[in-house]
Amino acid sequence: MKSFAKIGLVAAAALALSGAAQAQAYPDRPITMIVPFAAGGPTDIIARIVGDHMSKTLGKQVVIENVAGAGGTTGITRALTATPDGYTIAMGHLGTFSAAPATYPNLKYDPLNGMQPIGLAGGTPILVVARKTLEQADLKSFVAAVKANPDKFNEAHAGLGSVSWTTCTLLKGQLGVPKLNAVAYRGTGPALNDLVSGQVDFMCDQIVSVAEQIKAGTIRAYAIASAERSPALPDVPTTKEAGLPEYQIEAWNGIAAPKGTPKEAVDKLVDALNKALNDEGTKKRLLDLGAVIPTVEERTPAGFAAVIKRDADKLSPILAAAPR
Amino acid sequence: MDMFSNLALGFSVAFSLQNIALCFVGCLVGTLIGVLPGVGPIATIAMLLPITFGLDPVGALIMLAGIYYGAQYGGSTTAILVNIPGEATAVVTALDGHEMAKQGRAGIALGTAALGSFFAGCVATLIIAALGAPLTKMALLFGPAEYFSLMVMGLCFAVVLARGSILKAFCMIMLGLLLSTVGTDLETGQERMTFGFPPLADGIDFAVLAMGVFGFAEVLRNLENKEARDVVRSKIGRLLPNWDDIKQSAMPVLRGTMIGGTLGILPGNGAVLGPFASYTVEKKIAKDPSRFGKGAIEGVAGPESANNAGAQTAFIPLLTLGIPPNAVMALMVGAMTIHGIIPGPQVMTKNPDLFWGMIASMWIGNLMLLIINLPLVGLWVKLLQVPYRLMFPAILIFCCIGIYSVNNQPMDVAFTAMFGLFGYLLIKLGFEPAPMLLGFVLGRLMEEKLRQALIISRGSFMTFLERPISAGLLLVAVIVLVIALLPSMSKKRDEVFTE
Amino acid sequence: MSLNPAERSRGMRIKSTQDFAAGLFMIALAGLAFYLARDLSAGTLRQIGPGMLPKSFAAICGGLGLLLCLSSLRYEGERLAGWSWRGVLFVLGGAVLFALTIRGFEIGPLRVPPLGMAVSGPIVVIVAGLAADDRNVKQLVIFAAAMTLFCALLFKYALGLPIPLAPWLLGI
Numbered sequence: 001m002k003s004f005a006k007i008g009l010v011a012a013a014a015l016a017l018s019g020a021a022q023a024q025a026y027p028d029r030p031i032t033m034i035v036p037f038a039a040g041g042p043t044d045i046i047a048r049i050v051g052d053h054m055s056k057t058l059g060k061q062v063v064i065e066n067v068a069g070a071g072g073t074t075g076i077t078r079a080l081t082a083t084p085d086g087y088t089i090a091m092g093h094l095g096t097f098s099a100a101p102a103t104y105p106n107l108k109y110d111p112l113n114g115m116q117p118i119g120l121a122g123g124t125p126i127l128v129v130a131r132k133t134l135e136q137a138d139l140k141s142f143v144a145a146v147k148a149n150p151d152k153f154n155e156a157h158a159g160l161g162s163v164s165w166t167t168c169t170l171l172k173g174q175l176g177v178p179k180l181n182a183v184a185y186r187g188t189g190p191a192l193n194d195l196v197s198g199q200v201d202f203m204c205d206q207i208v209s210v211a212e213q214i215k216a217g218t219i220r221a222y223a224i225a226s227a228e229r230s231p232a233l234p235d236v237p238t239t240k241e242a243g244l245p246e247y248q249i250e251a252w253n254g255i256a257a258p259k260g261t262p263k264e265a266v267d268k269l270v271d272a273l274n275k276a277l278n279d280e281g282t283k284k285r286l287l288d289l290g291a292v293i294p295t296v297e298e299r300t301p302a303g304f305a306a307v308i309k310r311d312a313d314k315l316s317p318i319l320a321a322a323p324r
Numbered sequence: 325m326d327m328f329s330n331l332a333l334g335f336s337v338a339f340s341l342q343n344i345a346l347c348f349v350g351c352l353v354g355t356l357i358g359v360l361p362g363v364g365p366i367a368t369i370a371m372l373l374p375i376t377f378g379l380d381p382v383g384a385l386i387m388l389a390g391i392y393y394g395a396q397y398g399g400s401t402t403a404i405l406v407n408i409p410g411e412a413t414a415v416v417t418a419l420d421g422h423e424m425a426k427q428g429r430a431g432i433a434l435g436t437a438a439l440g441s442f443f444a445g446c447v448a449t450l451i452i453a454a455l456g457a458p459l460t461k462m463a464l465l466f467g468p469a470e471y472f473s474l475m476v477m478g479l480c481f482a483v484v485l486a487r488g489s490i491l492k493a494f495c496m497i498m499l500g501l502l503l504s505t506v507g508t509d510l511e512t513g514q515e516r517m518t519f520g521f522p523p524l525a526d527g528i529d530f531a532v533l534a535m536g537v538f539g540f541a542e543v544l545r546n547l548e549n550k551e552a553r554d555v556v557r558s559k560i561g562r563l564l565p566n567w568d569d570i571k572q573s574a575m576p577v578l579r580g581t582m583i584g585g586t587l588g589i590l591p592g593n594g595a596v597l598g599p600f601a602s603y604t605v606e607k608k609i610a611k612d613p614s615r616f617g618k619g620a621i622e623g624v625a626g627p628e629s630a631n632n633a634g635a636q637t638a639f640i641p642l643l644t645l646g647i648p649p650n651a652v653m654a655l656m657v658g659a660m661t662i663h664g665i666i667p668g669p670q671v672m673t674k675n676p677d678l679f680w681g682m683i684a685s686m687w688i689g690n691l692m693l694l695i696i697n698l699p700l701v702g703l704w705v706k707l708l709q710v711p712y713r714l715m716f717p718a719i720l721i722f723c724c725i726g727i728y729s730v731n732n733q734p735m736d737v738a739f740t741a742m743f744g745l746f747g748y749l750l751i752k753l754g755f756e757p758a759p760m761l762l763g764f765v766l767g768r769l770m771e772e773k774l775r776q777a778l779i780i781s782r783g784s785f786m787t788f789l790e791r792p793i794s795a796g797l798l799l800v801a802v803i804v805l806v807i808a809l810l811p812s813m814s815k816k817r818d819e820v821f822t823e
Numbered sequence: 824m825s826l827n828p829a830e831r832s833r834g835m836r837i838k839s840t841q842d843f844a845a846g847l848f849m850i851a852l853a854g855l856a857f858y859l860a861r862d863l864s865a866g867t868l869r870q871i872g873p874g875m876l877p878k879s880f881a882a883i884c885g886g887l888g889l890l891l892c893l894s895s896l897r898y899e900g901e902r903l904a905g906w907s908w909r910g911v912l913f914v915l916g917g918a919v920l921f922a923l924t925i926r927g928f929e930i931g932p933l934r935v936p937p938l939g940m941a942v943s944g945p946i947v948v949i950v951a952g953l954a955a956d957d958r959n960v961k962q963l964v965i966f967a968a969a970m971t972l973f974c975a976l977l978f979k980y981a982l983g984l985p986i987p988l989a990p991w992l993l994g995i
Contacts (some may be wrong), residue, residue, distance in 0.1 A: 029994040032985065038651065039816075040369030040658025048373060049664065065985045066370060067732050069526040070508060075523075103513065108522075154780055183468075183776045184511040189648045190659075196645065197464035199780060208661065212646050212668020215703040289665040357982065368982060489842075492984065495849050495887045502856055502880040509863075509873035517859040518874055540914065547910040547954055713955035714966055717948040720914065721970055724921040724947050725940070729984045737922035741915040748911065753845040754901055767880075775871045783869030 026086055028264045030061040033255070034090040037073025038068045038152040042163075042208050042289075046122045046253045047091040049285045053276035055267040058268065071161025073094040073104055076256075080109045084116070084258035085290045086265025090120065093253045098311035099166045102319035111256070112312065116266060117304040118255040119273050120294035122286050125226040126167045126249050127236065129210050130202040131195050137323070139242035145176060150177040156200040159184055164191065165168040166315065167225070168204040173318035174246055195219055206251050207290035225249050241247060249311070250292070254261045254304050266301065274299050327454055334453075334680030338688055343386050346379070347685050348388035349694045354394020355585075355700075358401065361408045361539060363718065363726040364531065367393040371657045380665035382678050386685040387617045389639070392652055393445070396635045396691050399436045400628055401704055404430060406418045406719055408539035411728075412530060412765045413631045416599040418538065420616060420623030427619050431563035431705045432640055437628040438572050439565070443582040444629035445690030448636035451585055451618070453683050458638050459589050462530045463641045463649075466590055468776035469787045474590070475770035475796035480804040481604040482759040490809070493759045496750075500763020501699045501770070505526055510772060523735040528743075532600055532736050533764060535723050536743020537750065539758040563702050567622075573625030576606050584630025587636035588649075595634030595650065596765055598629035608807060643679055645669060685752060709743050750774055828914060840892055846891045849888025856881035899939025917951035941980070941989035942969030 044164040051062040067075035079090030096109040134143040157165040185191035297303040376384035403414040405420035424433040507527025516522035528559030606626045648654040648669035781787035866872025927937035948967035
């Protein structure tokens with residue numbers, strides 16, 4: 001037993017040394033992809049689907065590590081303060097990269113200048129949904145009713161910093177009713193439960209969370225906040241068609257690395273991400289979720305950085321002014 | 325009847341060689357992680373998600389479900405043997421189960437838990453098959469107001485958990501509630517009582533608190549009290565329950581199954597209340613309530629059945645509404661989503677083989693768990709014979725690794741040590757930690773639901789009394805409290821605060 | 824109630840030192856919670872603020888503590904028992920060392936790299952094991968090595984948890 005362990009140690013040491021000798025051969029060990037949310041959520045699923053294929057291209061396992069907390073900022077902080085060697089990357093989203101600086105005043109990272117973007121991995125459209133018993137049949141009459149009598153309505157969201165909170169705060173800001181009653185839940189599940197049972201009136205959330213309920217008719221969809229209708233829900237009009245063109249927002253997910261990550265590693269990661277998103281199997285799995293495959297431009301560090309900045313500019317003034 | 329043709333479809337799916345094998349693997353892994361303190365089903369299911377990529381969705385979900393209820397079985401083993409409840413639902417089992425182990429009746433406690441769970445699992449499977457769809461409506465009847473009242477009722481149960489002074493039990497409940505408010509406020513994002521310390525931003529993790537005040541503190545207590553731990557080692561006793569034990573636990577199992585099964589259906593982790601409610605009922609209707617907390621077999625049989633029944637009926641909101649009632653079920657949503665099945669109200673009609681296959685596999689899984697666990701009882705009991713000087717370092721390394729892997733946060737391990745000190749202090753001051761854990765588990769939900777209900781009612785407390793279900797629950801709470809306090813009130817003045 | 828319980832007790836005999844200490848403990852915790860929650864707004868019933876429940880719970884805790892102190896003056900109860908520092912030091916110290924070394928830490932000038940389970944595992948087993956009266960150091964060291972190997976196989980490989988093994992040696 002003992003001698004066996006010794007052989008193992010020697011072999012491992014030899015491996016480690018040879019790894020150090022050929023420093024160019026990135027990656028020579030598993031890569032940790034930090035997902036700043038609990039396993040099983042939309043971000044985690046996208047990370048696992050994309051990470052699975054990236055492992056094949058990179059030749060080393062991409063290990064998903066869920067570090068949940070503080071609206072995802074705990075995990076992103078850990079990833080962005082790790083040694084910038086390409087072995088720690090993070091899968092963040094709209095909230096952690098664009099909205100967090102305005103949401104969390106004490107944020108310990110800077111998504112615009114303090115990190116190395118890799119690329120977008122997937123986008124999930126946002127829908128405005130309401131309980132099925134709500135009088136207003138379409139978005140236009142709903143918007144009119146909310147503006148006329150904001151105190152009559154209850155909005156549900158999945159907690160400060162969540163996608164549903166971020167996107168609905170944007171909606172309320174654009175409608176000029178920032179103080180509308182907001183009912184906070186811990187996660188989308190309980191919020192949706194109370195929407196289905198009619199305890200609350202409306203919420204905004206990602207298509208993957210609400211699509212099946214809409215199809216079953218347990219909740220009503222007013223509009224989808226993207227440029228085009230979703231193939232998963234062809235009957236739901238876009239916000240543009242429904243009369244609220246300024247409400248355009250998507251809950252994208254993207255990969256980033258700490259600032260200072262070697263260019264060689266960045267290039268390989270970008271390449272692996274692109275290969276994953278070009279793979280038919282991976283693509284189909286993402287499309288099944290109702291996700292949108294990012295354009296070739298958005299899958300590059302520069303393209304991703306532009307997306308982060310675009311949404312940060314859109315969200316920051318409204319989030320900063322939102323009542324707490 | 326429709327149900328039988330559906331169940332037949334389910335069994336034809338579940339009895340395929342591959343699915344039986346997957347079910348077995350799931351149950352085995354589940355038992356293993358349940359036994360290991362700290363490593364919960366959440367971390368394991370998350371880690372095993374990618375492995376299921378290659379499987380078909382039914383097989384994958386059968387395996388993951390096996391892990392989930394296997395972990396419930398395994399969790400009671402650790403609670404009974406070393407007094408470490410890995411999950412909120414095992415807290416009650418630890419109370420009398422570990423006492424039984426100390427009396428050399430560990431095997432009987434484990435056997436009773438396994439048999440009770442098996443019975444509860446069988447009944448719960450039938451409930452899901454027969455009543456899954458109609459029961460869905462029940463989940464939708466519970467709004468924030470009803471939920472708040474349910475939590476209040478649950479806290480009243482906690483008083484009964486007290487083994488000594490009722491006043492001290494009240495102290496522990498309130499302390500649990502107070503601890504539950506630590507962390508970032510859900511609505512405003514303000515940090516509350518965190519000392520500005522980032523790892524506390526999301527509050528205190530249940531595993532950290534439970535492992536600290538139960539696990540670590542128990543080690544400290546045992547190190548000091550040499551005789552107590554050697555008693556565990558010297559007596560092994562019978563391995564499996566005999567006829568008398570079974571007769572004694574039959575009714576508690578039946579009642580526990582009913583209570584747990586009902587509460588499990590409620591959204592928002594109602595299943596947590598099941599074991600506590602069952603324990604309360606058993607203690608209150610027992611001829612001699614003083615046996616509870618000192619190794620009463622009913623205190624293991626009832627709550628364990630309630631736990632398993634609740635764990636299974638928790639699938640009802642997921643399968644029929646598509647809404648996950650707790651964190652593990654949220655993971656199951658993730659698992660289904662990865663396989664292209666997005667849970668919703670239509671799963672039953674769109675994927676009947678998945679729906680009924682899973683239900684059938686639950687029954688098979690319960691049978692397998694019994695087959696896995698009964699022979700293991702002897703092995704587990706033998707583990708108690710490991711000298712304590714080696715056993716507690718082993719417990720410690722398992723706890724450390726387990727706690728670390730909950731959130732991959734080293735600080736959590738340090739916090740657990742701190743709560744170990746806290747728990748040791750509580751022991752020295754004569755407090756019982758069990759009511760504190762219940763207060764802690766319910767506190768966070770209670771605050772959320774209170775705030776939600778009051779926003780919706782625009783600040784009117786009458787909402788809790790105007791809604792019939794909520795009012796009914798509050799009435800039960802008052803009755804429970806009166807029953808709990810009355811016997812002590814009628815006693816002599818000197819005993820006012822002890823039951 | 825201007826006198827604090829300690830002063831009041833001078834006039835009376837404390838019949839249960841354990842209950843009395845428990846009461847003081849509750850009051851102290853309530854005080855700490857109140858201090859920490861001082862800046863949190865309680866809000867209104869319509870829009871409950873973050874401070875409402877922590878402050879209410881703390882107030883009730885303090886009240887119960889006071890009641891406990893008073894009852895300890897009247898009713899017989901347990902005495903406060905002794906405290907064993909060795910267990911606390913070694914057992915909890917072992918766990919803290921595990922926390923500090925598994926991923927490394929940096930406190931001021933003191934910097935420890937991530938050592939992984941290969942080092943943290945034996946540390947926790949050996950340090951904690953020293954707390955037993957009947958400790959056997961040689962046995963403990965062998966046991967520590969065996970447990971660490973077992974845990975590495977179990978957690979890292981069988982369960983696939985992303986726990987660092989020995990980043991300084993194996994890179995994982």
